[in-house]
Amino acid sequence: MDTGWLITAERSPAAARRHIAALVRRTQILAVSPGAVVEGLQRARDPRPIQVVLAKLWKEPSTYEDAVRAAELLRAAGRASGEPHWTVHEIGVVDGLVAAMAERLSGIVYTGDPRHMDMLRDAGAAITVAPVPF
Amino acid sequence: MATAGRAVKKSVTIEPSVLERLSRQRRANLSATVNESLRLLAALDAQRSLVEEWEAEHGAFTDEELRPFLETVLRAETDAELRQSSERAG
Numbered sequence: 001m002d003t004g005w006l007i008t009a010e011r012s013p014a015a016a017r018r019h020i021a022a023l024v025r026r027t028q029i030l031a032v033s034p035g036a037v038v039e040g041l042q043r044a045r046d047p048r049p050i051q052v053v054l055a056k057l058w059k060e061p062s063t064y065e066d067a068v069r070a071a072e073l074l075r076a077a078g079r080a081s082g083e084p085h086w087t088v089h090e091i092g093v094v095d096g097l098v099a100a101m102a103e104r105l106s107g108i109v110y111t112g113d114p115r116h117m118d119m120l121r122d123a124g125a126a127i128t129v130a131p132v133p134f
Numbered sequence: 135m136a137t138a139g140r141a142v143k144k145s146v147t148i149e150p151s152v153l154e155r156l157s158r159q160r161r162a163n164l165s166a167t168v169n170e171s172l173r174l175l176a177a178l179d180a181q182r183s184l185v186e187e188w189e190a191e192h193g194a195f196t197d198e199e200l201r202p203f204l205e206t207v208l209r210a211e212t213d214a215e216l217r218q219s220s221e222r223a224g
Contacts, residue, residue: 026207029177
């Protein structure tokens with residue numbers, strides 16, 4: 001999942017549990033990266049609901065290889081947009097790391113706001129962007 | 135996910151038909167295979183507990199409530215599988 005998922009989960013805790021219930025039925029594991037944890041807790045109006053969810057989720061470390069791949073994807077997304085500087089700042093490092101991490105896991109990114117992940121996918125990230133119905 | 139602590143030895147019984155369906159690499163390092171499987175099951179149990187704790191307090195989710203989420207998850211699975219097939223073929 002990306003930061004958008006966590007932010008949406010803070011606003012709609014019941015919907016977040018429904019999504020998790022659906023994932024459990026399909027034996028899918030929702031993984032969270034360190035960067036998404038930082039952004040989610042930083043941006044939350046109240047971090048406590050997010051902390052409750054995070055305590056039970058799979059924590060997937062970001063690796064050096066993820067960082068290199070994230071940089072490639074962010075640069076590619078910048079080139080594709082025609083406005084590289086704007087795009088790199090708009091999408092952000094954490095989104096790039098989430099996409100890189102997803103590439104080496106199932107490839108699915110559940111998101112509360114698909115715009116950035118769509119741009120990374122269109123720039124070559126081997127990911128499936130799945131907006132959640134929150 | 136990082137692991138910590140000393141490993142413990144446990145004796146387990148495995149159905150031969152399950153072993154046969156594993157790849158050679160999986161069978162060659164059965165401890166690693168068992169550890170990975172148990173980590174995934176523990177992760178699923180932890181996710182399930184989030185749902186169960188919520189339902190204990192607020193009532194069980196209905197099929198109607200879960201439908202759009204199941205559709206999202208199934209669609210994502212299908213799209214990911216199609217994308218990976220296409221990448222393998224290309």
